[in-house]
Amino acid sequence: xxxxxxxxxxxxxxxxxxxxxxxxxxxxxxxxxxxxxxxxxxxxxxxxxxxxxxxxxxxxxxxxxxxxxxxxxxxxxxxxxxxxxxxxxxxxxxxxxxxxxxxxxxxxxxxxxxxxxxxxxxxxxxxxxxxxxxxxxxxxxxxxxxxxxxxxxxxxxxxxxxxxxxxxxxxxxxxxxxxxxxxxxxxxxxxxxxxxxxxxxxxxxxxxxxxxxxxxxxxxxxxxxxxxxxxxxxxxxxxxxxxxxxxxxxxxxxxxxxxxxxxxxxxxxxxxxxxxxxxxxxxxxxxxxxxxxxxxxxxxxxxxxxxxxxxxxxxxxxxxxxxxxxxxxxxxxxxxxxxxxxxxxxxxxxxxxxxxxxxxxxxxxxxxxxxxxxxxxxxxxxxxxxxxxxxxxxxxxxxxxxxxxxxxxxxxxxxxxxxxxxxxxxxxxxxxxxxxxxxxxxx
Amino acid sequence: xxxxxxxxxxxxxxxxxxxxxxxxxxxxxxxxxxxxxxxxxxxxxxxxxxxxxxxxxxxxxxxxxxxxxxxxxxxxxxxxxxxxxxxxxxxxxxxxxxxxxxxxxxxxxxxxxxxxxxxxxxxxxxxxxxxxxxxxxxxxxxxxxxxxxxxxxxxxxxxxxxxxxxxxxxxxxxxxxxxxxxxxxxxxxxxxxxxxxxxxxxxxxxxxxxxxxxxxxxxxxxxxxxxxxxxxxxxxxxxxxxxxxxxxxxxxxxxxxxxxxxxxxxxxxxxxxxxxxxxxxxxxxxxxxxxxxxxxxxxxxxxxxxxxxx
Numbered sequence: 001x002x003x004x005x006x007x008x009x010x011x012x013x014x015x016x017x018x019x020x021x022x023x024x025x026x027x028x029x030x031x032x033x034x035x036x037x038x039x040x041x042x043x044x045x046x047x048x049x050x051x052x053x054x055x056x057x058x059x060x061x062x063x064x065x066x067x068x069x070x071x072x073x074x075x076x077x078x079x080x081x082x083x084x085x086x087x088x089x090x091x092x093x094x095x096x097x098x099x100x101x102x103x104x105x106x107x108x109x110x111x112x113x114x115x116x117x118x119x120x121x122x123x124x125x126x127x128x129x130x131x132x133x134x135x136x137x138x139x140x141x142x143x144x145x146x147x148x149x150x151x152x153x154x155x156x157x158x159x160x161x162x163x164x165x166x167x168x169x170x171x172x173x174x175x176x177x178x179x180x181x182x183x184x185x186x187x188x189x190x191x192x193x194x195x196x197x198x199x200x201x202x203x204x205x206x207x208x209x210x211x212x213x214x215x216x217x218x219x220x221x222x223x224x225x226x227x228x229x230x231x232x233x234x235x236x237x238x239x240x241x242x243x244x245x246x247x248x249x250x251x252x253x254x255x256x257x258x259x260x261x262x263x264x265x266x267x268x269x270x271x272x273x274x275x276x277x278x279x280x281x282x283x284x285x286x287x288x289x290x291x292x293x294x295x296x297x298x299x300x301x302x303x304x305x306x307x308x309x310x311x312x313x314x315x316x317x318x319x320x321x322x323x324x325x326x327x328x329x330x331x332x333x334x335x336x337x338x339x340x341x342x343x344x345x346x347x348x349x350x351x352x353x354x355x356x357x358x359x360x361x362x363x364x365x366x367x368x369x370x371x372x373x374x375x376x377x378x379x380x381x382x383x384x385x386x387x388x389x390x391x392x393x394x395x396x397x398x399x400x401x402x403x404x405x406x407x408x409x410x411x412x413x414x415x416x417x418x419x420x421x422x423x424x425x426x427x428x429x430x431x432x433x434x435x436x437x438x439x440x441x442x443x
Numbered sequence: 444x445x446x447x448x449x450x451x452x453x454x455x456x457x458x459x460x461x462x463x464x465x466x467x468x469x470x471x472x473x474x475x476x477x478x479x480x481x482x483x484x485x486x487x488x489x490x491x492x493x494x495x496x497x498x499x500x501x502x503x504x505x506x507x508x509x510x511x512x513x514x515x516x517x518x519x520x521x522x523x524x525x526x527x528x529x530x531x532x533x534x535x536x537x538x539x540x541x542x543x544x545x546x547x548x549x550x551x552x553x554x555x556x557x558x559x560x561x562x563x564x565x566x567x568x569x570x571x572x573x574x575x576x577x578x579x580x581x582x583x584x585x586x587x588x589x590x591x592x593x594x595x596x597x598x599x600x601x602x603x604x605x606x607x608x609x610x611x612x613x614x615x616x617x618x619x620x621x622x623x624x625x626x627x628x629x630x631x632x633x634x635x636x637x638x639x640x641x642x643x644x645x646x647x648x649x650x651x652x653x654x655x656x657x658x659x660x661x662x663x664x665x666x667x668x669x670x671x672x673x674x675x676x677x678x679x680x681x682x683x684x685x686x687x688x689x690x691x692x693x694x695x696x697x698x699x700x701x702x703x704x705x706x707x708x709x710x711x712x713x714x715x716x717x718x719x720x721x722x723x724x725x726x727x728x729x730x731x732x733x734x735x736x737x738x739x740x741x742x743x744x745x746x747x748x749x750x751x752x753x
Contacts, residue, residue, distance in 0.1 A: 006543050014532055211527030215588075218493040218521040219544040221513075425495070427525065 003220045007228025008235070011203070015236045025240050029247035036252075049073055050119055052109075053080040053090040058098045064130035065123075072122050082110045091115075094123065175387075179359060182383035185308050186355045188241075189315055189378050193348050196237045196316060197323040198341075203229055204327030204424070205337065213424040222421040227413075230320045234313070300389070307385050310402065315378025317409040319344060325416035328423035329431050351376035355383045362387045372401045374408030415440050444507065446471045446596055446627040447492070452501035454487050461487040463651035464501075469596075469629070469644070474622050476642035476659075477631040478731075480739050484651040485631050486524065489598055492629075493521045506595065517546040520594035524601050524631075526585050528573045535560075535569035538588050545592040552591075559587045563613070578605050586614050590621065597621065598629045603637065615641065635732040645731070649739055663728040666737070669701040670727035671710065676720030684713045698727065 015021055053075045056062045067073035075090065085093035092111035099105075109115070109123060136143045154160055204226075207213050216225055322344050330336040354376060358367035362384045371381035371393075381401050384393050418440040423431070431439075447469040454462040462484045469475050479485045490496040492503060494512025503510040505518060528537055535556060542552040560566050563583060573581060582605050590597060599618075603611045618641065622628055630642060638645060639659060647655035655662055671687075675695045682689055686709045687699040701710055707724075714721055729737075 003544055006540070010540050014529075206529075210530055211523075211525045212529060214495070214523040214525050215521070215527070215541070215585075216544070217495050218519065218523070219516045219541070219546075425490075 004224045004228045004231070007220065007225060008232045011229050011232025012235050015233065016239060021236070021240070025243050026247070029244055029251055032248060033251040050091045050115065051075060051089075052092045052094050052123065053077050053085050053088065054094045054096065055080050056094075056096045058096060060099060060134050061096055061127065061130045064133055065126045066129075068122060072119055074126075082108070085110070086112055096127075178362075178386040178388070181304060181386035182359050182362075183355075185304075185311075185382040185386070186352070186359070186379045189308075189312055189382055190348065190352045190355075192237055192241075192312065193315055193319050193378070194345065196233055197319045197344070197348075199236075200230055200233050200320045201323040201327035201337065201341065203233065204324050204420070205330060205332075208328065208330075208424055208427075209332050217425065222424055223417045225424075226321070226324050226417060226420050230317065230324060233320070234316055237316070303389060304386060307398075308382060311378040311382050311405070314374075314402075314405040314409055318374055318378070318405065318412050319348065321409070321413040321416035325419040325423065325436075328420040329426070329436060331427065347375045348379075351379040355379050359383045362392045368397060372397065372404055374405045377401045377405055444471055445469060445504075446506055447629075448502075448504040448507075449488075449492070450502045450504070452488065452491060452503065453499045454484075454491060454496060455499055460651045462491065462498075465648065465651075465653045466501075467646050467653065467656060469627050471627055472622050472625050473644050474618065474628045474630060474642050476638040476645035477629055477648065478633075478635070478638060478645055478735060479648035480633075483648045485648055486600070488648065489521070489523075489600065489629070489631060492596075493519055493598060516544075517592055518595045520589040520592065520597045522585060522589040522597075522599045522602060524604075528581070528585065528588070530574045531572055533569065534565075534571050534573065534576075534584060537573075538584075538591060541588050542591045545594075547592050555591050555593075559591055563587055579607055579610055582606050583610055583614070586617070590617075590626075594626065596627050596629070598631070600631045601633075602630070603632075603634070635730065635735055639731050647735065647738060654738055655734070659731070662731070662734065666729050666734045667726070668729065670698060671701065671707060672696055672698050672723070672725045672727055673710075673714065673721060674723035675714075676722055684710070686710050686713055695722075 050072050051074075052072060054061065054065065055078050056076065057078065062076050065074045074094075077088070080088055080090065080093050082093060082095065091113075092109060092115060095108045095110065097105040097107070107127065109120065133143045136146060207216070207225075220228075323341070326337065326340045326344065330340060351370065354366065354370050358364065358370060358380055361367060367380060367384060370376045371384050381393070381398070385398070387393070389395065389398055419436050422439040423436070445468045449468070450466050452462055452465045453460070465484075465488060477485055477488070487496065491498045492510075494510070494515065497512075505515055528534075532540075538556040538560075539549070539552045542555060543549060547555065557566075560568065565584070565587070568576070568580075568584070573584075576584065582602075586599075586602060589599070597618075602614060602618075606614065618628055618630075630638070632638060642659055644658055645655070645662060646653050655665075657665065670690065673696065675697075682692075682697065685702065686705040687701050689697060690700050691698040699710065701707060707726075711721065711724060
């Protein structure tokens with residue numbers, strides 16, 4: 001036990017003191033916050049406007065194209081053409097031919113520099129709505145009234161809520177909160193398994209190629225060596241993860257102090273505009289965000305945090321020990337390692353793929369079984385739990401899944417210990433899966 | 444008292460008998476040579492003594508008590524043939540780490556590492572990394588790490604490989620000093636001249652079995668072929684006699700093999716009667732190298748590869 005602790009300390013300290021660890025731990029949050037900051041700055045300071053001169057022979061569009069104050073503005077001048085717009089001081093010229101129902105003419109947008117997709121889209125949208133306006137007028141409809149009818153959503157007239165029937169009580173369903181928590185947890189576990197699993201494997205390979213393995217096993221049992229390494233690296237992972245969370249929170253709140261409120265507001269606007277293309281949608285998103293905030297408040301945080309730590313640790317132990325076993329049998333050749341890690345990375349990647357669908361159908365057969373089998377349960381179960389225990393996930397499923405994961409990692413640790421014991425002292429030929437299985441089954 | 448007693452030790456792998464019923468004992472303070480060709484089972488034998496492998500059969504006693512791999516690590520220092528250290532770890536930290544794993548407390552480990560580093564003039568290495576050291580320096584460090592925790596039994600597998608003569612001598616002297624202070628040393632190698640120089644007791648292992656066991660001079664006596672070298676002032680007359688067979692002749696020296704039933708004095712008498720002025724008369728003992736080759740040659744050259752433990 002004491003020796004495991006010494007190895008744990010060594011594995012932990014050498015990694016935490018490593019320059020790469022320190023740099024990546026501090027750099028990533030700074031990068032994220034800087035990215036957000038730069039986006040905010042650009043969004044609020046991007047005052048360069050594109051002025052487009054419109055040559056509208058038909059007269060159908062004149063004064064019906066709305067200028068977007070921050071991006072595009074339209075000026076009307078039928079004397080402007082593709083040859084002289086630059087001399088007149090415009091960025092681009094929009095040439096609209098006379099409307100002829102018999103043939104399909106081309107509207108040309110000519111510029112010296114590439115205008116960008118968003119500007120093109122904006123111009124197209126404006127042309128579309130101007131055209132609609134003209135057509136409505138011809139058919140004697142009033143465009144604003146038609147627009148308001150078309151944009152009427154049921155939530156303008158009624159309140160809409162999804163409820164869950166649970167033990168006679170009816171609860172408000174909070175899909176988006178559950179989705180957000182579930183997806184994030186699953187994603188974090190997925191990344192952890194991959195990165196730290198590989199780190200364990202490389203650590204073991206290093207011991208083997210540096211020929212320190214035999215020096216070590218004369219003082220400690222290979223099993224102690226393996227457990228010390230796995231737990232040490234787990235602690236490194238948790239440390240880094242916690243540091244990131246803390247740093248991002250600190251930096252963001254610091255940014256909140258230094259950046260003016262309008263800028264932050266602008267960021268929010270930009271973010272919403274990425275999804276919707278109008279102020280109506282922004283309003284909707286805002287109310288949805290409000291819903292989500294309320295829903296987050298109703299989440300059972302203690303259960304979720306406990307389950308997250310459980311599946312994080314369990315999943316890590318399950319896979320890291322297998323990665324250690326693989327590390328113990330390969331030699332310097334990275335190619336060899338790759339072919340042996342494939343059977344380990346495949347189920348992890350597959351779990352992630354399954355999660356992207358199971359999160360929409362947390363009660364389907366696939367989701368239930370994938371959340372019970374230990375190969376995929378750390379990722380899938382974490383994506384289901386936020387939807388409600390014992391609602392979406394009955395207690396028996398959670399219990400079975402946890403028991404299976406514990407049994408699973410005890411099994412993989414035992415199996416890996418057997419392979420590791422033999423593999424770590426073996427140089428030369430790479431063993432086959434069959435040989436490794438034989439080592440594992442030997443007493 | 445015997446520091447180590449090995450009784451009927453056996454370890455069979457699926458494809459061969461790696462160690463097949465080997466017994467021997469080691470006296471305190473002795474330097475013991477474990478010899479054998481590649482694949483003879485030396486490494487397997489050592490791995491059982493260090494607790495890396497469990498024997499299939501047989502017993503190991505350390506200082507009179509049954510060997511317990513979990514708690515006896517502190518008593519043994521092992522420098523394997525396949526050796527190395529963490530490349531990126533500071534040398535001082537590494538030495539402390541490894542001796543703590545043996546069972547020293549942190550304070551003792553640090554004190555001991557400092558003491559040895561001073562002794563070998565390695566104080567300036569503490570904050571360096573292995574990758575900054577030359578191969579010879581690395582070997583020296585490896586030796587220090589092996590003996591840091593003052594083990595009673597020190598097992599060295601090819602300890603001089605990669606060392607220049609100066610550092611080899613430094614370590615050789617240290618081996619003598621450790622033996623003098625009461626440590627027992629097992630020395631495994633193919634380099635017979637080193638064994639003759641250092642060891643007082645050897646065993647030779649081939650194909651998993653012990654084939655020779657004894658002191659260096661005893662073994663030489665056991666395998667001597669009654670060869671003598673005689674030096675003359677003047678070589679005249681007949682050199683043939685029923686007492687000996689002439690093996691070689693060069694300049695004023697001849698090598699003779701004394702025939703069965705005759706003694707060395709009879710040979711001398713013969714030459715004296717011939718009126719030959721004898722300058723020297725020396726018994727030629729076989730070198731360990733000769734004995735080794737003689738015993739091992741002819742046996743199908745063992746296992747070319749490390750045993751696959753399947």
